[in-house]
Amino acid sequence: MEHEIHGSSERSEGGREAKQVKVATRVARMEISMPKVLRATRAHQALEGCAEALRSDDCGSLYLKSFRSEKISCFWSHSWHGGPWMKIMTLLVHYNGRAAVLFSLCFSLISMVLFSLGILPGIVRAPRSPDWKWSSWSLISGFVVAVVVLLLWRPREPVFLDRICINKNNMEEKKASIFSLGGILKRSEKMMVLWDPTWSTRLWCLFELSAFLKSRGSSEAKLLIRPTFLGPCSMILFSGICFVMLPVTTISFNPSWWPFGSLLPALGALLFLFIGGYVMVGALRAYFRSLETLQERLQNISFDDCRCACCDLGHRLEGVDLLCDREIVKECVSIWFGSPEAFEDCIRSELLAAVTWRLKQDVFTRHWSLSVTIPVFWGFLDLAASFAIIHEYEEALSFIIEGLVLWLLCGPILLDFMTWLAFRYCRRASSIRREICTNLSLLLVASGGFLVILVSYILCQGFLNERIWYATAFFGGPWCIIAVLQFLYKVSHRSHRSNSFSLRSS
Numbered sequence: 215m216e217h218e219i220h221g222s223s224e225r226s227e228g229g230r231e232a233k234q235v236k237v238a239t240r241v242a243r244m245e246i247s248m249p250k251v252l253r254a255t256r257a258h259q260a261l262e263g264c265a266e267a268l269r270s271d272d273c274g275s276l277y278l279k280s281f282r283s284e285k286i287s288c289f290w291s292h293s294w295h296g297g298p299w300m301k302i303m304t305l306l307v308h309y310n311g312r313a314a315v316l317f318s319l320c321f322s323l324i325s326m327v328l329f330s331l332g333i334l335p336g337i338v339r340a341p342r343s344p345d346w347k348w349s350s351w352s353l354i355s356g357f358v359v360a361v362v363v364l365l366l367w368r369p370r371e372p373v374f375l376d377r378i379c380i381n382k383n384n385m386e387e388k389k390a391s392i393f394s395l396g397g398i399l400k401r402s403e404k405m406m407v408l409w410d411p412t413w414s415t416r417l418w419c420l421f422e423l424s425a426f427l428k429s430r431g432s433s434e435a436k437l438l439i440r441p442t443f444l445g446p447c448s449m450i451l452f453s454g455i456c457f458v459m460l461p462v463t464t465i466s467f468n469p470s471w472w473p474f475g476s477l478l479p480a481l482g483a484l485l486f487l488f489i490g491g492y493v494m495v496g497a498l499r500a501y502f503r504s505l506e507t508l509q510e511r512l513q514n515i516s517f518d519d520c521r522c523a524c525c526d527l528g529h530r531l532e533g534v535d536l537l538c539d540r541e542i543v544k545e546c547v548s549i550w551f552g553s554p555e556a557f558e559d560c561i562r563s564e565l566l567a568a569v570t571w572r573l574k575q576d577v578f579t580r581h582w583s584l585s586v587t588i589p590v591f592w593g594f595l596d597l598a599a600s601f602a603i604i605h606e607y608e609e610a611l612s613f614i615i616e617g618l619v620l621w622l623l624c625g626p627i628l629l630d631f632m633t634w635l636a637f638r639y640c641r642r643a644s645s646i647r648r649e650i651c652t653n654l655s656l657l658l659v660a661s662g663g664f665l666v667i668l669v670s671y672i673l674c675q676g677f678l679n680e681r682i683w684y685a686t687a688f689f690g691g692p693w694c695i696i697a698v699l700q701f702l703y704k705v706s707h708r709s710h711r712s713n714s715f716s717l718r719s720s
Contacts, residue, residue, distance in 0.1 A: 234538060237393070238545030244396035244429060251391040252398060253379040254283040257309050258368035260290075260375050265302040267377045268292075280379045288438075289374045289402035291422045296410035296442060303445030304408060310367040311448070315585045318360035318592075325351035326595045330602040330610075337464065346604060350463040352595035356588070357456045374398060395422075396546070400429035404436035409573065410443075411504045414511045417522035421543045424557050428550040439569060443501045444577055447494070452586045454490040459593035491660065496653050498636030505573050506640070512566045515558050578633045580626050587625030591617045612686045616671070619690040623697040624667045630700070632660045667693075 246252050259279040260267050267276050292301055328334045329349040336347025381387040391398075399405070405426045413419050426437070522539045544554045551557040594617025602610040635656045643649040674689040 231541070234541045235545055238542045238549065240393045241396050241542065242546045242549040244400045244425070245394065246397040246401075247393045248387065248390040250282065251380075251387060251394050252283060252286075252401065253280040254286045254372035254374055255280045255378045256369070257288075257305075257371045257373050260373060260378060261302070261305060261309070265298070265305065267375055268301055269298045276378045277381045277383070283372050284401070285372070286374045286398065286402040287371045287404070289399055289405040289422070289426070290408065291405055291413075291419060291426075292408035293410060293412040293416045293419055295412040295416065296408070300410065300442035300446055301408050303449060304440055304442045305445070306364055307445045307448045308406075308440055309369040309371070310364045311585055313367045314360045314363040315588055317363045318356040319588065321359045322352035322356035322592045322595055325349075325355045326599040326602075329596075329599040332603060336600070336603070339465065347600070348463065349596040349599040349603075350460075352599065353456065353459055353463050353589060353592040356592040360452070374402060396425045396429070399425045402426070404438055406438040406440060409439055409441045409508075411507060414508055414515075415520060417520040417540055417543055420515075420520060421546065424547050424550065427560070439573060439576075441501065441573060441577060443497070443504075444582075447497060447501075448582065448586050450490065451494065452589065455587055456589040459589050462593045463596040488657065488661075491657050492653055495632070495636055495656050495660070498633060499640045499642075499653070499656075502574070502637045502640035503642060505570055508573070509566065509570045512561055512569070515561050574637065578629065583626035583629045584622065587621055587629070590625060591621040593617070594620065615686050616689060619693055620667070620671075623690075623693045627693070627697060627700060628660070628663050628667065631663050635660060 240247070256279075262279075267279075270276075325334065326349070329336065329351050334349070334351050336349055338344050338346070339348045340346055380391040399422060405422070407413065407419075407423070430436070518540075520540070522543075525538065525540060547554050547557045551560060594613050598610040598613040598617070601607075601613065639652060639656060643652050670692075671689055674685045
């Protein structure tokens with residue numbers, strides 16, 4: 215949040231410093247200067263018009279979207295110097311992603327049932343069996359519903375976004391809002407940091423963090439950290455998996471090739487791995503490199519090194535002297551923590567390890583993995599419906615079980631492996647050629663995990679084709695064991711690390 219505090223016409227340095235101390239003292243009280251400035255807006259209103267509030271500088275009509283509120287569910291902390299579209303996509307995924315997944319799953323199940331009953335038309339995939347109709351409804355309806363819900367869902371959580379909740383057209387109310395910022399943070403149940411590399415360089419972002427920690431105590435602060443990288447990453451991966459599954463439900467094949475005919479749709483998956491996968495590996499490595507930069511900045515954090523708008527403008531705007539935000543913030547922090555140095559020590563001792571750990575480990579969670587890989591299950595629902603319509607119910611049920619294994623077990627394992635590789639080898643290479651070679655090498659290794667899953671599935675289907683349940687058990691059993699072992703490892707590792715941190719996170 216970047217504020218300008220206007221109205222200092224005093225030319226003397228002593229007068230300016232006295233006024234800055236006075237302003238800082240008012241802010242540090244964490245009181246609400248004027249009842250009308252304690253305002254919130256619904257999350258869906260902040261996201262209306264393609265999140266106009268995060269893109270446009272025109273705040274005239276945006277203030278009308280806010281309302282008086284005694285409590286604020288979530289305070290959005292972000293840098294105005296970060297990419298707006300990345301923030302918008304991350305907020306959409308955070309607030310609408312769960313609803314999008316649930317609604318799309320329901321519609322895909324309904325589509326499977328309707329096709330199985332012969333209500334929905336199908337396509338001919340096997341030229342030698344023109345009467346055998348195949349379904350693509352679960353995949354297509356799931357994708358369409360997910361996109362519609364993601365864009366149009368209306369979360370009603372009351373949030374604070376400065377561009378909406380601060381009346382910048384009324385100077386008196388604007389100043390009152392700035393003086394009440396500490397009180398607004400104190401009345402916020404949680405704070406969500408939309409993190410990008412510019413966030414830790416902005417003075418007001420650090421002020422919001424210090425005020426929130428002071429109002430709660432660092433051990434009680436409910437802090438959500440969402441890297442803006444997460445939104446576009448999720449959307450690209452979700453869409454890519456949908457395109458991978460599309461040939462699985464639409465490509466023509468000869469029934470006599472079954473199950474080795476599934477190698478043809480697999481070519482689409484390999485194509486995605488070598489195009490979309492390369493982009494994903496490069497983006498993941500860049501993300502983990504940015505976390506190393508964040509760690510270095512927090513380790514050497516200093517209010518004197520942070521940037522603020524007033525200092526960039528030389529403390530003058532349109533002929534009006536500006537008070538120094540940096541000095542005001544440092545004075546507030548001195549009142550709260552004893553000195554700016556004490557707050558900086560708090561960042562290094564309590565926040566540094568917790569924040570960097572969560573940005574590394576708590577971003578790509580199992581819930582996230584299941585959300586972005588759900589199109590795999592939709593594709594197998596289509597295969598199940600295609601067999602159910604010809605009354606091959608055992609085949610249909612085995613496809614549903616295999617789809618669940620791939621979605622619930624194999625997908626998260628493969629994504630965890632891919633993110634671990636990107637984290638382990640995130641250091642930038644010495645040249646562009648070596649950087650490309652590193653990305654390709656990691657992609658080949660990650661593709662090996664995909665091929666293991668694919669080959670194990672095809673072999674089980676090929677050698678045990680007449681024994682459907684044996685094939686399903688031989689394919690799913692080992693992956694169940696691997697998933698359980700991975701889960702136990704992550705739980706023990708997480709509990710060990712969480713004992714070292716006092717900061718709670720959602």
